[in-house]
Amino acid sequence: MTLGEVAHVARAVWKGAPAYDRPFAGVATDTRGLSPGSVFVAIEGENFDGHRFVTDAFHGGAVAALVQHDRVDDLSNATADAAPPLLAVDDPLRALGRIARHYRRGFTGPVVGVTGSAGKTTAKEMIAAVLGCRFQVHKTPANENNELGVPRSVLGLTATHNAAVFELAARHVGDIAYLADVVRPTIGVLLNIGTAHLEVFKSVERVAKAKGELLDSIRDESCVAFVNVDDCVIARGAKRTKGRLLGFGLKREGHFSGEGLVLDQEGCGHFSLQHTSFPRTRFQLAIPGRHNVYNALAAIAVGVECGIPPAASAEVLANFSPVGMRSQFLRNRGIRVINDCYNANPESLRAAIDLLVDIEVEGRRVAIVGDMLELGAKTEELHQEAGRYMADRLDVLLTTGSASQALGEAARAQGMAKADALHFTSQDDLLDHARHLLTQGDTVLVKASRGVGLEYVAEGLLSDPN
Numbered sequence: 505m506t507l508g509e510v511a512h513v514a515r516a517v518w519k520g521a522p523a524y525d526r527p528f529a530g531v532a533t534d535t536r537g538l539s540p541g542s543v544f545v546a547i548e549g550e551n552f553d554g555h556r557f558v559t560d561a562f563h564g565g566a567v568a569a570l571v572q573h574d575r576v577d578d579l580s581n582a583t584a585d586a587a588p589p590l591l592a593v594d595d596p597l598r599a600l601g602r603i604a605r606h607y608r609r610g611f612t613g614p615v616v617g618v619t620g621s622a623g624k625t626t627a628k629e630m631i632a633a634v635l636g637c638r639f640q641v642h643k644t645p646a647n648e649n650n651e652l653g654v655p656r657s658v659l660g661l662t663a664t665h666n667a668a669v670f671e672l673a674a675r676h677v678g679d680i681a682y683l684a685d686v687v688r689p690t691i692g693v694l695l696n697i698g699t700a701h702l703e704v705f706k707s708v709e710r711v712a713k714a715k716g717e718l719l720d721s722i723r724d725e726s727c728v729a730f731v732n733v734d735d736c737v738i739a740r741g742a743k744r745t746k747g748r749l750l751g752f753g754l755k756r757e758g759h760f761s762g763e764g765l766v767l768d769q770e771g772c773g774h775f776s777l778q779h780t781s782f783p784r785t786r787f788q789l790a791i792p793g794r795h796n797v798y799n800a801l802a803a804i805a806v807g808v809e810c811g812i813p814p815a816a817s818a819e820v821l822a823n824f825s826p827v828g829m830r831s832q833f834l835r836n837r838g839i840r841v842i843n844d845c846y847n848a849n850p851e852s853l854r855a856a857i858d859l860l861v862d863i864e865v866e867g868r869r870v871a872i873v874g875d876m877l878e879l880g881a882k883t884e885e886l887h888q889e890a891g892r893y894m895a896d897r898l899d900v901l902l903t904t905g906s907a908s909q910a911l912g913e914a915a916r917a918q919g920m921a922k923a924d925a926l927h928f929t930s931q932d933d934l935l936d937h938a939r940h941l942l943t944q945g946d947t948v949l950v951k952a953s954r955g956v957g958l959e960y961v962a963e964g965l966l967s968d969p970n
Contacts, residue, residue, distance in 0.1 A: 505607065507568050510543060511591050513606040514599035519576055520589030528567050531600065531659050533652065540565025545596050547652065548572070554596070555579065562588050570596045597651060604655035605686045613639065613666040614810050617687050619673065619680055619718050620695025620732075621711060622852040623799050624649065626791070626827055627695055628671040630803035633824055634817045635810060639667035649673035654683045667810070674714040684721035691809060692718045692729040692745075693802050697737040698851035712737045722747030730805045732798055733758040752801040754794075760805040762787075762797055770833055771863040773797040777804060777814055785814040791826045792833060792842075794862065795855040831859065836966045838944030840865075843966075844951045845959040848876045850886045853951055854893060860949045861897050867945030868899035872938060872961055874952025875905035883907050888914035900941065901925040904934050905956060931957075935964040 508524030510516075518524075529541030535557045538544060544561035546554035546569060558569045558579050566588055571579055573592045580590065593599040608615075614635075618628045625647050632643040642665040644657045649671040657670055672683045684692075697712045716738075722729045722745045731742045733751035742749055751758030754765055754775075762775040771792030778784045789800055800821050807817045826832055832843040844856050853876060860869050871894060879886050887907045891914030894901055901920065903912040904927070915925045928934035938961065942948060948965065952958035 505603075507543070507589070507591075509606075510568070510570075510603055513603050514570060514591060514593055515602065516570065516591035516593045516599065517573070518589055519580060519592055523567070523589060526567060531603070531656065532561070532566070533600075533656065535560045535564055538564045538566060542566050543591075544569045545600050546571045546575070547597055547600075558590075570599055572596060600655045601651065601682070601686050604658040605688070607661070608658050608686065608688055611661055611665075611668065613668065614691060615667075615687060615689050616669040616691045616693060616806055617684055617689030617718055617721065618669065618671050618693045618695070618802075619715050620693075621698035621715065622847075622849060622855070623695050623795060624671045624673065625846075626796060626830055627693065627799040627802050628669050629827055630799050630821065630824055631693070631806050632669045633820050634803045634807040634812060635667045635669065637807070637812050637816045637820060638810065640665050641667045641669060643669040644671040647671060647673075649683075650675070651679065651682065655686055658686060672718065674717075677710060677714045678717070680714055680717035681720065684718055687721075689718070689721060690727045691806055692722045692727070692747075693806065694718055694729065694731045694738055694742075695798065695802060696732055696735050696851065698849055708737065712741060716741050716744060719745040728809055730760075730802055730809075732802075734798075750805065752798070752805050754797065754801075760801050760808070762801055765794070765797060767792075767794065767859075767862045769864040771831075771859045773800070777801075779808065779814060781808075782814050785818050787814075787818050788822050790822055790824055792831050792863070793855060793859045795852070795859075796826075796831070831856070834962075834966055836968070839942050839965065840947040841962060841965050842947065842949045843959065843962040844949060845956075845962055846954055848874075848951050848953045849879075850876065850890060853890055856949055856951050857894055857897055860947065863947065865945070865947040867943060867947070869897070870900040870902070870938075870942065870946055870948040871898050872902045872904075872934065872948060872950045872958070873908050873911060874903070874956035874958040875907040877953040877955050879907075884910045887911040891915040892918045895920040899924065902928065902934055902938060904928045904931055904958070904961075905952070908952075931960050935961050938965060 532538040532542045544566040576592045632641045635641045674680045727747040729745045733756045734753035752760035754762045765775040773789045804817045834841045887910045891911035895915040895918035950962040
């Protein structure tokens, strides 16, 4: 693409020296990561304003800057001595999306869009690993899954790639529809519908409406949507897609059904899969948790759609490791720590407790739980439900955070001994107590929403105290 093409696609008004035929090397929204030859996009948010750094971007080698119309006059004066032009638009963030959408049209390989209330990042990584058997895969870096990260990810496609996997997240109804319009997936994966972000969505029905927008983007029979048939909410709305609809799961019959699931002593799933086009294949995962079996089934399904036999997927998934702070099994002084601090919602917390129950332990089953965030008016109710669920499944429950206090109280009301369900107002006090409490053979789960920062406790348990 040339700068003139960028200006046209972004619906920008050109301000400055003409350089319409000049190519550019990419886009940047942060001057700290800007490469010479890039177009700088001045994003404005609640706590930052990219327009303040346009001059810095030009000094760093930017060949143009995408800015808001009402900021052009001030910026023109500030950059009067610089040659690069300003491209004025109503909204630089939406203009970035238009550029990415246009750029995506030049890519002809399979494009996978993944969404769900939990497990998106792990599923994305699994799918990319399986596709790596046959393709040069581009994937969403980290969890760049929002209206800023997804366009940047799309613009990361190069001529060396022939497949792509994008993670799509929603904070409002309409977000997935917008991101899917940018990505234009040929394969959609809908993992689950849960109670994540209820503070914004207000109800599970609205969560389902938002996540289900991915199915609307599967527009015809040349594309396929893979859905979790065991998720009742998904099953009710799955027929909204106009493309091919295929299911994966463990309980209900689907095109990709895992059979005979057992979890080994590390909680890793062992199961078989029968597909009409392939012999029965046995899978042995290296990542713990029943919930990750669903992620694996989604990856297997995408692989088959892209010409990769289940036997090849089995080899890849046998060596797939969990992403950081997602069900990581670690050890210190004979204590096994499950670090699952990346994020938490009621479904993922229950899955983590199920994992703790399913695995073999020599000593006690201990859970250290912090608050689940963004649950809105249902915060206390959902924490209480979680506490009741844990009461007869754990030996020890340690909580921290205002919402998790209700979780511990519910566990005690359900019958858990008061001495075994303790609350701490500070993570330092919790860590100190846990260090004295835990003994060789114990297994401890550490789980909370990312904003709580409970990895401090997990890391503390894995380090030797002074």
